[in-house]
Amino acid sequence: MFDVNVKGRAGTVDIAAEFSVSSGATCLFGRSGSGKTTLANMVSGFVQPDSGWIEVEGVRLFDSSKAIDAPTRQRRIGYVFQEPRLFPHLSVRSNLTYSRWAGRRTVSRSLDEVVSLLGLEKLLDRKPTHLSGGEKQRIAIGRALLSDPRLLIMDEPLASLDYQRKDEILPYLDRICREADLSVLYISHSLEEVTRLAKNLVLMEDGKTTAFGTVAEVLAGAGIEKDGFHRRSLIEGKVSHVDPEFGLVHVGIGAGEVLQIAAPDLNAGDHLRLSVSDRDISIAVKRPEGVSIRNVVQAKLRSIEMTASPHVDVLCQIGDHELRARITRASLHDLGLKPEMEVFLMVKSVSIDEHSPSTPKGF
Amino acid sequence: MFDVNVKGRAGTVDIAAEFSVSSGATCLFGRSGSGKTTLANMVSGFVQPDSGWIEVEGVRLFDSSKAIDAPTRQRRIGYVFQEPRLFPHLSVRSNLTYSRWAGRRTVSRSLDEVVSLLGLEKLLDRKPTHLSGGEKQRIAIGRALLSDPRLLIMDEPLASLDYQRKDEILPYLDRICREADLSVLYISHSLEEVTRLAKNLVLMEDGKTTAFGTVAEVLAGAGIEKDGFHRRSLIEGKVSHVDPEFGLVHVGIGAGEVLQIAAPDLNAGDHLRLSVSDRDISIAVKRPEGVSIRNVVQAKLRSIEMTASPHVDVLCQIGDHELRARITRASLHDLGLKPEMEVFLMVKSVSIDEHSPSTPKGF
Amino acid sequence: QAQDKITVFAAASMTDAISEIAELYQETTNTKVVLVFAGSGTLARQVESGAPADIFISADEAWMTYAQDRGAIQPETVRFIAANQLVLVGPASSATQVDLKVDSILDKIGPLRLAMADPDTVPAGRYGKQALEGLGLWQPLARKLAPMENVRVALAAVARGDTPLGIVYASDAAVEPRVRVVAVFPPTSHASIRYPAAVTTHASTQAMAFLQFLSDKNAQTILRAKGFTSLP
Amino acid sequence: MFASLQPNEIEALLLTLKVSVVALVCALPLAISVAYVLSRFRFPGHGMLNAAIHLPLMLPPVVTGYLLLLLLGPSGPLGRFLLENFQFTPAFNWKGAALAAGIMAFPLIVRPIRLAFDAVDPKLEQASASLGCHGVFTFLIVSLPLALPGVLGGAILGFAKAMGEFGATITFVSNIPGETRTLSLALYTAVQSPDGDALGLRLMIISICLAIFALLLSELLVRRLRARLEGADV
């Protein structure tokens, strides 16, 4: 549980945050200057709220009514600040292991593992001053990962990393997020990161939280309405068959439908959470033949959301799942789509958000 | 012209950069620590190369053989550093207009225009210290934009901005890039930004430039070979018809094919540069009917590039244009695709990279 | 009406007496007297460097000689205006006289020290050293001395009780009620203590008059009241 | 208490202020330049310049005063030159007192300023250069304002030292009432007479009050300045 209900002020902005989400990764999403960093600072104890409470994993970190205000060092947080904040006089190695020798935190993760994840091998004996921007950022991430936190706060940690590195770090963070007894508060502007990583989503606007819940709930809701932003639909599934020849797995998603996705290292029986962007779904009124799109599933058209743009959102249902597709108004018209019609969804691309092996494998 | 041929050292890394690209926006792309910032610092005069030359728009900024080494302040650059580097003792307004009152540069762009583009109206009278990360970054961008540069150097300027703001800034930068007499050197990890903004692309690896040329050339080349990275194909086109009812324009791309794209504010006759990601193209062996994908164009399959992953790259040709599609190996097999086959490309999404109005409009 | 003005550079140890004499002089002659007090050495060097002094009064002859050798004063004007005695003082409570003998002095000092002006820098210290040497006390007492920056500090140390004994001028002892003289050094034990005064080389015409005034009865009365002795 | 000040006490007080202010005002620009040069440039003689500045601190003030007298006194080489060519002499007047105070205070002013320049991020100077600003203006617009807490810190130390200066002053310009007798020297004069204790106490209290007043004022200034530099919003 991650439970926050605080009011406060930071300079010119009033903060009023109220959300309560389950353990795991929670993403804080909002425009620049909406108060995300300030809220993270309240959680970590650098900014004192005027009133309210903050509770993480059953521990009250702050409660104005009970005069509880745990000092930062006892909150067991790992904070990746928006700027690196490395200790300039300490070597990269000492920076990374700071929480062990200076903070007396226990060792829960091996230094080597984190160093090789972040590609810091060659930097260990250097001082941070003359490192490149991305190098500093990676060290800051490593320092927080190695601090044995109960709550990991990450303020745009991957902003200036290259996509290869992101692709390596995200699954690792993903794994960490599912570890017992660790919550993650993740601030990001990248929807891709949000959907790949977070279980919960909190939206902020002008210092106030405007929506919270699971990523699927919030994304399906009306919280975000902007062009350029793509909503992802979430689908729970189970691996029914592995096709090693073409490197595909077949995932049953209920209602007799199967999606074929390219993914190594999965076994039959594994549970998956898949996400599909509305831009990757097309609609056909009859089953298309001879197309390279492998995943064509039958669905029932539920509703149509008109927007001011040339696009419309079409909500369809397959079994328990609701999928959202974005098509042009022109196509809507040409195809004569109406609610309750049976349609075929062509799903071009699916990503795996979460993966629970059927038999636990050691990470 | 932007012509660089330098050798030098920064700490532990040897820099050897050699490229020569036409005016306009040039993107520097490479992994963290590959020497992008160092090269930018050489161009701006903060780091002195050991040998070679740097020429921007016909002006030699540095030439070791002729002992030319123009001081930074005379290079007429506008530099958005990787970290904001705002003057903490000056108000946001004084920071923005610094080059005018402190640098005696002329006024070429109005303060109001830049302030409203970057959403800085409310911050003008504040000091930078307590601003949020994104706010600082926007001010740094504004400061460089207002410095009347001949060369604008931007080191990951949009890294921590929200997507709405990016969507506002990118077209503006795009416009600036096409202004007479201004080159832009843009460092970014985002392929989206690269393809939207840059005309030229320079790849760096371990301090050396490994490829340069126009974006299309370099992207089509073998420079980048990684999963998760999507290549975009570029198409030149001309607006043939505007459909105000559905908010679509029809763009002729040669060979009698027309793409329908959602875009406001275009007029018949406008020239466009479009880009399509390989992930947005599907292949059909016969023309699909009754699908929401509007853009189905006939093409000739040129070649197939196998990869180690479950995906393959299929190169197709329409008129003069080469388009790249990524499909699964399984589909390749099922559809029996072979070079020289006539296929139909279903293009789900197209973005406009560049737009030149047929009749000049004032920006 | 323009007032005449003379500037007197006088040794700091004569601050009181010279101030009073100058006041009297000012009343009687309507000449403004500017008094500058500092250590004799400092003043001598300044006079040598061309300080705007008309009269130089030194606390010992050595510095007057120094000034004279360097042509800073008019040699024919040098005259002694007062003399002094060297005394041993103790706190006002001390009942007995102290013999000028090693044992009785050491006994009186105990674990503390004997205050005196710095024998190396201050005239009073130089006289004190001569006196102690003359009485054969210098060797045994050398390690028990507390040489002070000037006589006033030595006097104050005794007055407060920081040191049980001190060597000072009789003139100093006379004006400090918290001390009493417990012994007087025989004049033969040290060079005679005399205060020379002289007119400087660049002095104004009124200077000679003031020098004269210093030897007058009125001035001498004031000097004696301050504990200085008449010239032998 | 100040209402009952004697005229000569007021005279000493004003003289002290005049001497200290003049000393500070003259020394500060020079100190800033020297501190900047020491902080930013390495050249042969760097160490020597640094040592020379600190000398007045390490020699007994009396010796510094004496050296000044030898050099700048009416018969000293430089003193004679000044007198003959400019009808100006610092010896035995308040200008000399200010000079002595300034020289004695100089190392105390330079050191904190130098530390402050050391701490100014050269990256901001780079940013200024990239925006077309000339080095001299960058110094005035960026480096100096950012080093201002150090400049103020040095100025406070220097001013305090100038107000308390004694040894070099009395040796160089003597103890002339109304001309060079600052509070410090007046206090010395008072202590020289056995019955001057009361007067000495008065002067000491005046000195202490003045010191406290000056320091509280400076503290206020520093706090204002820090707030401005750190950008507390209005």
Place this chain on the structure above:
Amino acid sequence: MFASLQPNEIEALLLTLKVSVVALVCALPLAISVAYVLSRFRFPGHGMLNAAIHLPLMLPPVVTGYLLLLLLGPSGPLGRFLLENFQFTPAFNWKGAALAAGIMAFPLIVRPIRLAFDAVDPKLEQASASLGCHGVFTFLIVSLPLALPGVLGGAILGFAKAMGEFGATITFVSNIPGETRTLSLALYTAVQSPDGDALGLRLMIISICLAIFALLLSELLVRRLRARLEGADV
């Protein structure tokens, strides 16, 4: 030249070093604490504490020495207490000289250190706290090392001042050869005798050499330190 030093000159030289080093070693930890408190906390009496520290700078040194004598002399309240209970007296011995030097140097040590603490980014202290480090250790591991250039700057000023201290020393512990006659006092002694010029010159040259040596050494230290702090890679 040093080969031909007289025994009493060597004595004075060593005594000077002893007194200055002891003064600095004792004053530095206290100065660091006071500077940190002044920099990081606001409390009633903040201004007064600050003023009190600067007082020795603003009063004539002789007065400071005199006040020390009043307080710590054998008959002073504190002095008697120390003597009776600990058989310890600072008056008229080298410990007193070190005490006087330390007190006179104190403001010079505190100010640069305080400025350095002012300049340490509290965000780094926050980072340390977030990593579980206690405030005291954060001070020792983060704030103090980052303020080290200031600490060293203050120490240099203070050491220089301690070596040159004269007025308070001679008044408080007098000018006892071998016990309290530091180079500074020896130099004064020489200057005070009409025929002491030659000796004075010798002593002055010794002082200047010592000063230059100490300052060059400190300069080297500072440069090393800055390099370490700025992380020049090996």
